[in-house]
Amino acid sequence: MPSFSDILNRPTVFADRNVLSPHYVPSILPFRDKEIGKIMAAVSPALKGERPRNIFVYGKTGTGKTASVKHVAAKFESHTATARADAAGTAKSAAASSRAKTCYVNCRMYNSRYRVIQKIVKELLPSLDSMGFGLAMLYEKMMESVLTSGAHLIVVLDEVDMVKDLDDLLYTLTRANDELKQGGVSLIGISNKLTFKDQLDPRSRSSLCENEMVFAPYTANQLAAIIDQRVKTGFKPHTVEESAVNLAAALTASETGDARYALKLLMKSGEIADDRGIKKITDKEIEEARHTADTEVAFEAISTLPDHQQMVLLAVAHLAIDKGKNTRLTTGTADEDDSFLTSGEVYEEYCKQAKHHRKPRRSARWYREYLNDLEMLGLITTIESGAGMRGRTRLIRIGFPPADVKKIIEKNFSIIEGKD
């Protein structure tokens, strides 16, 4: 029987696991100097008592958008703090500096105008219990606070595309500037949807996008350097082979360039090494980490899927298994890829599955939408039927081993139906 001290004293390759967590903000952000400089330049007028321009930052996930902005915000706050400390100085800039403030709002959680404003007020006036006030009241409170302090307020709206009534929110916040005689409100919007700008009302677009910035995905070399940086502090010395770092970087770059994925690979491979009592992480561990990470993602994606999409996927898995058997029995070496299934075939099977699970089936039209969703998630791949096939249809292939998929889904259904 192992004791806790056994487990705690087990040899580990990690020095500080926190460094590998996606929330960790390193003190140095490599390859983002230019972007950080631009943001700082854009924000700096607030330190002189002028209104900074709004900034809109966009780029794919894991390109360091949030980290960069947070980094600037931290610098900004520390600057105003030191300025406040020696506010005895008569310089005007010191006085203005002491009245600038940043406010970070994650719009995934605060996803409406009301909630965002409420959050801002809470930051400005922590003592105030803002629950139960109407929008107008909260707005007044915010304006009052900005006006009486004369402070410049910089609001960071992370994942800004999640806000439902964004046009209204932007209107409200930009209008605030017109009403204020001193102080002001500026925005930093962050989004990972590159097309998001287009669906904005032209007026809010011009106000939010006064200053635009794009974060390009990291290249394999940059990823390698970032990983290296984290490895130095996150792992014990000489526990990660250089080629493993490069492999993790290459794998990530070929997928999405999402730095978080690279860190996840490191974390996983470290855990694998610890489990097996291996002292050094090599390419092998990284490969394994990738495999488990991928299936984990798939498992997560599948089990959170709506019932009917799961049934469609189950139908695909079923037919894929059957077809695999048949081709192996009859033709032996299957000619290229008849592991593809036709759309109609899958729909029939889906209807059977629906009957079996006692659920009313969806129409064929909606089933096609389900297929699109599944493809988006990478759970299936589809191609257009070319020559050799009657009519025009989509050919479907499952993205993961069908037996595994089937197991996951059937387990899910047994849980759901067991509860029933």
Next chain:
DNA sequence: CCTCCACAGGAAGCGCAGGAGT
């Protein structure tokens, strides 16, 4: 060439739940 097949995907409309306005 035309027609048919086996679909894809747009448009319109419908019932419902939940939020806003009063």
Next chain:
DNA sequence: ACTCCTGCGCTTCCTGTGGAGG
């Protein structure tokens, strides 16, 4: 508490689309 409205999931209907077959 009440209506009214809006967004969402879905169906029905319809118009392509591209190869097979006569």
